[in-house]
Amino acid sequence: MSKNSIQLESLSGFHIGGSVHDLTGFPLGLQFKNEGKHVLGQMYAQHYRLAFPRCETPVSFWHGGGLTGASWETTPDGRSGWLEHFLREGFSTYLCDAFERGRASLPPPHTVGQIPEYRSVDSIWHHFRFGKDGLDPDAIFGDPRGAAYHGQQFPVESLIAFGQQFVSRFVDTDCQALAAYAAFLRRVGRCFVIGHSQGGLFAVQSATAHPHLVKAVVAIEPPMTEGALKAIELEIRAETPPHLFIFGDYISGVSKTWERFLSNTQRFREVLHRAGVPCELILLPERGIRGNSHMLQMDRNSSEIAEIVVNWLLNLDELR
Amino acid sequence: MSKNSIQLESLSGFHIGGSVHDLTGFPLGLQFKNEGKHVLGQMYAQHYRLAFPRCETPVSFWHGGGLTGASWETTPDGRSGWLEHFLREGFSTYLCDAFERGRASLPPPHTVGQIPEYRSVDSIWHHFRFGKDGLDPDAIFGDPRGAAYHGQQFPVESLIAFGQQFVSRFVDTDCQALAAYAAFLRRVGRCFVIGHSQGGLFAVQSATAHPHLVKAVVAIEPPMTEGALKAIELEIRAETPPHLFIFGDYISGVSKTWERFLSNTQRFREVLHRAGVPCELILLPERGIRGNSHMLQMDRNSSEIAEIVVNWLLNLDELR
Numbered sequence: 001m002s003k004n005s006i007q008l009e010s011l012s013g014f015h016i017g018g019s020v021h022d023l024t025g026f027p028l029g030l031q032f033k034n035e036g037k038h039v040l041g042q043m044y045a046q047h048y049r050l051a052f053p054r055c056e057t058p059v060s061f062w063h064g065g066g067l068t069g070a071s072w073e074t075t076p077d078g079r080s081g082w083l084e085h086f087l088r089e090g091f092s093t094y095l096c097d098a099f100e101r102g103r104a105s106l107p108p109p110h111t112v113g114q115i116p117e118y119r120s121v122d123s124i125w126h127h128f129r130f131g132k133d134g135l136d137p138d139a140i141f142g143d144p145r146g147a148a149y150h151g152q153q154f155p156v157e158s159l160i161a162f163g164q165q166f167v168s169r170f171v172d173t174d175c176q177a178l179a180a181y182a183a184f185l186r187r188v189g190r191c192f193v194i195g196h197s198q199g200g201l202f203a204v205q206s207a208t209a210h211p212h213l214v215k216a217v218v219a220i221e222p223p224m225t226e227g228a229l230k231a232i233e234l235e236i237r238a239e240t241p242p243h244l245f246i247f248g249d250y251i252s253g254v255s256k257t258w259e260r261f262l263s264n265t266q267r268f269r270e271v272l273h274r275a276g277v278p279c280e281l282i283l284l285p286e287r288g289i290r291g292n293s294h295m296l297q298m299d300r301n302s303s304e305i306a307e308i309v310v311n312w313l314l315n316l317d318e319l320r
Numbered sequence: 321m322s323k324n325s326i327q328l329e330s331l332s333g334f335h336i337g338g339s340v341h342d343l344t345g346f347p348l349g350l351q352f353k354n355e356g357k358h359v360l361g362q363m364y365a366q367h368y369r370l371a372f373p374r375c376e377t378p379v380s381f382w383h384g385g386g387l388t389g390a391s392w393e394t395t396p397d398g399r400s401g402w403l404e405h406f407l408r409e410g411f412s413t414y415l416c417d418a419f420e421r422g423r424a425s426l427p428p429p430h431t432v433g434q435i436p437e438y439r440s441v442d443s444i445w446h447h448f449r450f451g452k453d454g455l456d457p458d459a460i461f462g463d464p465r466g467a468a469y470h471g472q473q474f475p476v477e478s479l480i481a482f483g484q485q486f487v488s489r490f491v492d493t494d495c496q497a498l499a500a501y502a503a504f505l506r507r508v509g510r511c512f513v514i515g516h517s518q519g520g521l522f523a524v525q526s527a528t529a530h531p532h533l534v535k536a537v538v539a540i541e542p543p544m545t546e547g548a549l550k551a552i553e554l555e556i557r558a559e560t561p562p563h564l565f566i567f568g569d570y571i572s573g574v575s576k577t578w579e580r581f582l583s584n585t586q587r588f589r590e591v592l593h594r595a596g597v598p599c600e601l602i603l604l605p606e607r608g609i610r611g612n613s614h615m616l617q618m619d620r621n622s623s624e625i626a627e628i629v630v631n632w633l634l635n636l637d638e639l640r
Contacts, residue, residue, distance in 0.1 A: 012393060020441075042484040164338060
């Protein structure tokens with residue numbers, strides 16, 4: 001990775017998607033006039049356009065649930081993130097905030113018919129595979145390194161800095177998020193989509209629905225439920241773009257949830273293979289890369305994993 | 321303004337401020353575990369560090385109420401924003417999302433003791449001085465150019481794109497926002513702060529409280545209430561940094577609210593003068609620059625106004 005300066009031709013930000021709605025039904029006693037016209041359904045993206053890209057096709061980063069585009073920037077312990085890594089590798093990039101997250105704006109709950117959720121940091125401790133389930137939250141925060149799995153690559157001592165990144169979310173707004181991402185893809189044109197977690201599943205779903213707008217999908221630990229798998233596999237065609245899936249450590253025998261998502265991803269890989277769609281599934285421990293959490297773009301070896309992705313993208317033409 | 325490429329030494333993002341809280345009291349029926357440890361009180365910033373800055377002191381952009389850092393990026397009608405303008409002029413910059421806004425994360429309402437507000441786009445039509453009060457919202461959206469004040473510089477035909485930028489907010493969280501901005505200033509060190517609207521008032525308040533951390537304040541149309549003025553003026557000392565205030569058009573005889581904010585800013589200018597603090601107040605119409613709305617960094621002549629600010633910053637040393 002070059003440590004020269006990053007030469008940008010331009011840097012821009014924009015919202016895309018959504019439409020105007022006449023809203024009523026706000027709680028009484030508000031200070032401003034909330035009733036009236038609102039734009040709902042939009043997402044947000046920042047575009048870093050390189051002056052001299054190595055690759056004509058730009059990369060889009062789609063974050064995971066409860067997070068924002070910030071999860072691709074500086075890691076919680078202050079190292080360069082994948083955004084900077086891919087720019088230095090010569091990819092123009094789009095850094096996205098999905099519908100309802102971050103700068104995209106959380107819509108008024110009564111327009112969604114749900115109550116926003118705020119996942120606690122200790123509740124993701126086991127789900128993100130930092131360490132065992134059922135630990136006392138004070139013990140986790142008091143000695144995160146001691147509480148973590150042996151060999152853990154996530155910088156758990158920066159758990160508070162990671163906790164700063166969380167935003168509220170709804171749990172049943174996938175259709176709105178996918179509609180906004182479709183509007184995004186129509187606007188920016190054919191790109192690579194690198195998605196993490198929920199954003200990885202959105203990437204797979206979007207590539208299946210809009211194969212001409214996605215050159216390839218990199219899905220990092222997508223929450224591939226049986227329902228998601230069933231819906232996508234029916235849509236797979238020969239023109240579905242190539243897929244790379246990456247999963248970290250502490251899955252087998254540790255987390256039933258992630259065993260299930262991995263197993264469904266393995267089934268999806270078979271569907272893609274039968275359709276003649278190039279697909280690679282990397283289980284990092286099988287390559288001798290151990291200790292990776294669910295947040296592998298923030299783990300201590302995040303640059304090593306970024307390099308795997310860069311090489312896969314650059315060698316794509318050999319896959320077909 | 322140079323149209324050469326922007327050479328960044330690095331680009332990073334971080335959250336700053338806030339602390340860990342044990343939260344309970346979430347609504348029943350949520351799908352995730354919301355009870356537990358949360359980080360509350362943080363803000364967010366992106367740092368664009370130039371490889372060859374023209375000026376050693378970086379610029380921080382602090383957005384207005386109900387908006388995010390996106391309000392300094394591309395304008396709603398697709399022109400380069402002030403962020404790109406100042407980078408091309410040779411200033412390293414920090415693009416901030418205040419406490420509770422955008423990527424900083426809206427905290428759970430019950431922890432704030434308030435209901436979040438969502439200002440409607442039509443309700444800001446008059447408040448942001450795009451056009452007359454009391455117009456039918458459908459008329460505004462049906463023909464924004466026809467509904468706007470004569471000579472309006474805001475790109476009102478892009479009203480929906482502007483509406484996409486709005487985020488929810490609380491109305492009485494200034495103390496939390498200022499605490500996070502103080503943490504931000506301590507982290508990044510001495511900088512220029514360019515604040516718009518609510519962010520402009522935060523800039524004035526922060527510069528007064530932390531004169532050694534702010535080299536100069538540019539406050540664009542701060543909502544200078546009598547209460548805010550009274551609280552700040554007591555703290556003014558000789559070491560308070562220089563101030564530049566900018567106000568747009570359609571104030572006198574059109575908007576009582578803005579007449580009041582301008583009049584209080586004029587009183588504050590006298591306080592600064594008496595203390596020997598350099599202060600300039602620019603009323604754009606007095607310079608023959610007409611038609612500017614409250615969103616003057618998005619107005620059609622936004623680059624012209626950016627140039628005024630750049631020149632003021634570069635000539636600061638002559639002010640003392």
